Amino acid sequence: MSESAERDARHKARMARKKALIDEKIAQAQDEYGLLLVHTGNGKGKSSSAFGMVARALGHGMKVGVVQFIKGAASTGEEKFFRRFPEEVSYHVMGEGYTWDTQDRQRDIDKAVAAWAMAKQLLNDPSIGLVVLDELNIALKHNYLDLDSVLADIGGRPELQHVVATGRGAPPALIEAADTVTEMGMVKHAFKSGVKAQAGVEF
Amino acid sequence: MSESAERDARHKARMARKKALIDEKIAQAQDEYGLLLVHTGNGKGKSSSAFGMVARALGHGMKVGVVQFIKGAASTGEEKFFRRFPEEVSYHVMGEGYTWDTQDRQRDIDKAVAAWAMAKQLLNDPSIGLVVLDELNIALKHNYLDLDSVLADIGGRPELQHVVATGRGAPPALIEAADTVTEMGMVKHAFKSGVKAQAGVEF
Structure with a gap:
């Protein structure tokens, strides 16, 4: 040979x-049931991976709910894009900015509580196949929301509904409750070496 | 107080x-220029994060090219979804399946070479703002493609074009060439604990 x-x-x-x-x-x-996924860690891809799942779910004919707990100054490409499909995507930007931008803890808490009220509606709607809780982990890390209530609301969702929670510093109890957890680790980051945040990549 | x-x-x-x-x-x-991003590691989110970037780029009015080097048996939600926008997304599924499904090395190589020819077209088209090379890392890991040629083609792309390459086992030279590298680490995976791969999450 x-x-x-x-x-x-x-x-x-x-x-x-x-x-x-x-x-x-x-x-x-x-077994087939709704999964709870957590994307955490300091690397890129936590939110964009959740938005990739939105595209995936829409491809399979599901309805999707999105709550963004933190909104940056720039309007995001994912928001602009998924708002094209109001029948299929229920999109809610509830936060105002990273906590170091707003500088007001009580205001951050009020926004997070309002965002959770919206999330609860989506978590009670069996017609929604996937709920994205973008940057929820940050709100939990800063104790803007009561962790036990959040876990109870997620745990009580419709049987086949998937949930993905993103953000650095996911609390251990959320990781414990999750089916799938990915830690996005930063190996290298252009931003750190002096490259501007760019449309389509960073926002 | x-x-x-x-x-x-x-x-x-x-x-x-x-x-x-x-x-x-x-x-x-x-500085503003097209970035090369690599998503690697054993955790979930490498491809879905690239598809989230597709949504982001479309929201910013960019055109996008996608080449999938490996195709699973199931048709994917992201393919079904992004094929809705033929004017904006040039979508190519070129591979046949993971190498343990096809069992034929020469056939895998031929498919990878054809996929790279398509990738090269996209990498030569300045009207395309983002090129997704999904599972390219696997093709490189198995030496189905010549790494130096691949790096030269990526390096010669239009100045403002972003590229994202996904897959386990990204070779060191690709990581070296990249602006941003994320290692998706698996903390926990539902599949491992006996849960079926599910539409909207896994494919």
Whole structure:
């Protein structure tokens, strides 16, 4: 056998073993219910990954609810885009800015409480397949919301509804309650090396 | 001063210092050019974050190109959704499946080479603001493509075009070339604990 044929044969054998393992795992995984996902960590992609899930859910014909707990100064591309589909996406920007921009703790708390009231409506609506709670973790980290009530409201949602909560510093109890948790770690960041935040990438 | 007024005052002082630091960093970051982003790691969110960037870019009126180097058996929600906008999104699914599904190395290589030819067209088109190279990292990891040529083609793209490459096992030279790299780390995964992959979340 030539060297490349040998390599191809080894590749095939390795991949056959891998396929058997993966097929077995998939066969074992049969439960279907609404998942709670948490995206946390200091790297990029926590919110954009949630908005990718919105696109995915819309592709599958689901309705989606979005509550943004923190709004930056710039209007975001995702907001502009998903507002094109008012029948399919219920989009709510409830926060005013990062807490170091607003500088007023009581005002931040009031905004977070109002945002949670909106989130609760979405979490009570079985016609909504996915609820995005963007930057919820920040509001929890600063104790703007009561963690136990938030967990109870999420836990009481319709059986097949998915929820994704984003933001740095997700509290341990939220991670404990979640089905899937991803820690976005920053390996390298253009912004740190003097590059301006840019439309389409950062907002 | 009451205890809560004191806490509010401390919060305000801390946030004022934080705002000054962040404003200074933003003022220093003035360069504007197309970024190369890499999403890698074993956690969820690598592709969905790229698709969130697609939504963001469309919200800012950009045109977007997508090449998927690996296609799972199930048709994906993001494909169904973004194909609704043929004027704005040039969407190409070029791969056939994970390599453990196809079991044929030469066939995988041929598909990857064809996918790269399509990617090159997008990387030569200055009207496209964002190019998504979904699962490119896997094709590179398996040496289906010549890494140096890939890096040269990416490096030669139009000045303001952003590129995002996703997939586990991004090679060190790609990470070196990137402006922003996020490692999606798996903290917890529902699939591992026996939950079926679900529409809107996993695909």
